[in-house]
Amino acid sequence: MKTTKLQVLGITCDNCANTIVNAMAELGAAASVDLASSEVVVRHGEGQPSLAAETMVEAIYEAFKPKSKAVTVSVIEAG
Numbered sequence: 001m002k003t004t005k006l007q008v009l010g011i012t013c014d015n016c017a018n019t020i021v022n023a024m025a026e027l028g029a030a031a032s033v034d035l036a037s038s039e040v041v042v043r044h045g046e047g048q049p050s051l052a053a054e055t056m057v058e059a060i061y062e063a064f065k066p067k068s069k070a071v072t073v074s075v076i077e078a079g
Helices: 014-026 053-067
Strands: 002-009 030-034 039-044 072-077
Touching: 002 053, 014 030, 014 039, 014 053, 039 053, 053 072
Parallel strands: none
Antiparallel strands: 002 039, 002 072, 030 039
16 A cells, blocks of 8 residues: 655645545545645555556545635655
8 A cells, every 4th residue: 555645735624624535535545634734645556556646636626626715735745
């Protein structure tokens, strides 16, 4: 299993965290969100091909589009 760390600036509540968790679940990955640090840890690759960090970043942007919420996503560590 691989782990990728992302920073998602602009997330402020549990609803934001759930949006990210659901977006990663749609990709077949599991995510945990730390609102205090704005860090997201994504676990992926077990039982399926690993995800590219760019795929995760794009999925998060797409998940927040309907909410009209501006977030900034950057890769801290790709695994």
